[in-house]
Amino acid sequence: MPVLEVSQVTKKFGGLTAVSDFNLSLEDGELVGLIGPNGSGKTTVFNLITGMYTPTSGVVRLSGEEIQGRKPHQIAQKGIARTFQNLRLFKNLTVLQNVTIARQMWSGYSFLAAALHTPAFRAEERKVRDESLDLLTLVGLGDKAYEKARNLPYGYQRRLEIARALALKPKVLLLDEPAAGMNPDESLSLMDFIQDIQEKFEVTIFLIEHHMDIVMGICPRILVLNFGCTIAEGDPEEIQANPEVIKAYLGEVQQ
Amino acid sequence: MAYFQGVMLIICVNLMGVLGVSLLTGFTGIFSFGHAAYMALGAYASAIVVTRMGMPFIVGLLAAGAVAALTSVVIGYPTLRLVGDYFAIAALGFGEATRLLLDNGGDLTGGPRGFGSIPKHTTLPIAFLIVVLGAILMRNILGSRFGRSFMAIREDRLAAEAMGIDTSRFRMISLAISAAYAGVAGSMFAHYLTFLQPSMFDMNKSTELASTVVFGGLGSLTGSIVACVILTTIPELFRPLYLWRMVFYGLALVSTIVLRPQGILGTYEVSIEGLKGLCRGKRAAAGVDKGGGRSCRS
Numbered sequence: 001m002p003v004l005e006v007s008q009v010t011k012k013f014g015g016l017t018a019v020s021d022f023n024l025s026l027e028d029g030e031l032v033g034l035i036g037p038n039g040s041g042k043t044t045v046f047n048l049i050t051g052m053y054t055p056t057s058g059v060v061r062l063s064g065e066e067i068q069g070r071k072p073h074q075i076a077q078k079g080i081a082r083t084f085q086n087l088r089l090f091k092n093l094t095v096l097q098n099v100t101i102a103r104q105m106w107s108g109y110s111f112l113a114a115a116l117h118t119p120a121f122r123a124e125e126r127k128v129r130d131e132s133l134d135l136l137t138l139v140g141l142g143d144k145a146y147e148k149a150r151n152l153p154y155g156y157q158r159r160l161e162i163a164r165a166l167a168l169k170p171k172v173l174l175l176d177e178p179a180a181g182m183n184p185d186e187s188l189s190l191m192d193f194i195q196d197i198q199e200k201f202e203v204t205i206f207l208i209e210h211h212m213d214i215v216m217g218i219c220p221r222i223l224v225l226n227f228g229c230t231i232a233e234g235d236p237e238e239i240q241a242n243p244e245v246i247k248a249y250l251g252e253v254q255q
Numbered sequence: 256m257a258y259f260q261g262v263m264l265i266i267c268v269n270l271m272g273v274l275g276v277s278l279l280t281g282f283t284g285i286f287s288f289g290h291a292a293y294m295a296l297g298a299y300a301s302a303i304v305v306t307r308m309g310m311p312f313i314v315g316l317l318a319a320g321a322v323a324a325l326t327s328v329v330i331g332y333p334t335l336r337l338v339g340d341y342f343a344i345a346a347l348g349f350g351e352a353t354r355l356l357l358d359n360g361g362d363l364t365g366g367p368r369g370f371g372s373i374p375k376h377t378t379l380p381i382a383f384l385i386v387v388l389g390a391i392l393m394r395n396i397l398g399s400r401f402g403r404s405f406m407a408i409r410e411d412r413l414a415a416e417a418m419g420i421d422t423s424r425f426r427m428i429s430l431a432i433s434a435a436y437a438g439v440a441g442s443m444f445a446h447y448l449t450f451l452q453p454s455m456f457d458m459n460k461s462t463e464l465a466s467t468v469v470f471g472g473l474g475s476l477t478g479s480i481v482a483c484v485i486l487t488t489i490p491e492l493f494r495p496l497y498l499w500r501m502v503f504y505g506l507a508l509v510s511t512i513v514l515r516p517q518g519i520l521g522t523y524e525v526s527i528e529g530l531k532g533l534c535r536g537k538r539a540a541a542g543v544d545k546g547g548g549r550s551c552r553s
Contacts, residue, residue: 052413052417071421073416076417084414088414089411090406090411090415091410091411093406093410100403101404101407104403105418111396114395114399114400114402116395128400
């Protein structure tokens with residue numbers, strides 16, 4: 001059974017169809033890329049999967065359970081984590097706090113326990129904190145734990161956002177243009193980083209990337225979106241050879 | 256001496272209200288210009304329970320907190336759907352409506368003539384005890400998953416939602432706690448003055464609470480406390496100057512906004528360890544201050 005299954009999902013904003021009949025099936029442990037020109041509906045697909053938008057029609061299943069129409073926080077609790085195209089860190093909080101805020105989804109002490117700082121509360125807080133620090137060390141941010149998120153260099157902020165999403169212990173991780181705003185060198189090291197965390201955390205990854213060359217390097221399977229429609233799906237060679245994709249990216253020769 | 260004690264007591268009352276507003280505005284990022292109404296509801300609830308029903312003061316305090324919190328949930332349910340300035344405006348409207356309702360409350364509230372002969376229970380030690388308990392409780396909440404959720408909502412509501420935080424629910428919890436604090440403040444006030452009038456809880460009082468929190472620094476609990484002590488003391492220090500004293504109050508506020516827009520303490524918290532570090536050398540405090548940390552690479 002696929003971890004994430006999107007079938008026949010359509011989203012209309014008034015008369016505009018942002019995404020039409022989108023289908024996706026992610027098997028456990030896959031790394032799949034979603035590419036397409038600007039405005040082709042990539043981020044809309046993410047918003048539909050994570051509940052930020054409700055699909056006009058269609059079904060989204062996570063491990064067989066229908067999740068479309070649920071609130072974003074419910075979908076996060078069920079196991080889909082995401083990052084954002086324009087970084088959305090908790091900027092004025094520390095790196096550690098950013099991660100613990102995600103990790104604490106797994107701790108369920110009561111309000112009374114929190115107000116009175118009971119031993120059970122202390123134990124659980126320590127656990128969340130230790131796990132968050134371990135996670136930060138794993139992604140190479142261990143020595144930055146007490147810095148404010150906004151004081152990190154841009155590349156580290158991108159990593160922190162991924163670490164924060166991983167702290168939710170998700171089944172599926174959605175990365176929205178993780179290399180946006182990076183130079184080619186930085187992008188390459190980020191792609192290594194993504195492959196690395198996929199092995200370490202055994203998470204299924206679905207990522208949007210604007211730069212074709214980067215996504216070709218790490219994704220064994222790629223979907224191409226244009227004007228809300230899936231125009232191609234396959235491995236990097238098939239995508240590169242597909243005339244529809246070339247037309248979408250480069251335009252068509254007028255005869 | 257009695258005068259000095261009176262000022263201290265008013266500081267305690269204001270502190271209780273400011274702690275609540277600090278949670279809502281400083282830590283959850285929701286501005287409210289209607290918190291005087293929750294103080295008023297707490298004050299009248301407590302006065303009615305103790306004076307008319309003959310209950311002990313502690314029941315009055317609890318009733319005050321409960322009535323204010325419950326009202327905030329009823330009011331918050333529709334109005335918390337509004338974001339940003341619109342919620343603040345709705346809160347302002349609620350504040351004025353509450354004052355007018357109390358004005359027209361007939362025998363129950365005494366109307367504009369006021370509610371008199373409330374037994375005096377709020378002595379300085381009791382007020383101090385309540386505030387200290389309130390501050391400790393608030394600090395504990397802020398240091399838990401609840402506090403971090405509030406701060407996450409303040410920083411970025413959408414990202415908080417994507418991290419599995421039910422932001423609508425947590426905004427409501429924050430409002431209810433802050434209203435309960437304001438309600439308890441009202442109860443303390445009622446049993447100190449022994450007399451209540453709806454005009455005591457007008458928009459000025461709400462604005463005073465909100466501006467104290469901004470003055471101290473949004474996101475700093477100790478900042479709110481320091482600000483409350485300063486802003487309650489200034490008008491008293493300049494009392495011989497009659498109405499001119501409010502000019503100094505205004506001057507203090509305006510100069511903070513001009514010279515230190517992030518508030519007295521910014522988001523920095525004063526702690527015993529921090530103060531010890533400050534005594535050993537100023538290096539420790541300078542290291543924590545956020546100003547110097549901005550990286551040129553970002």
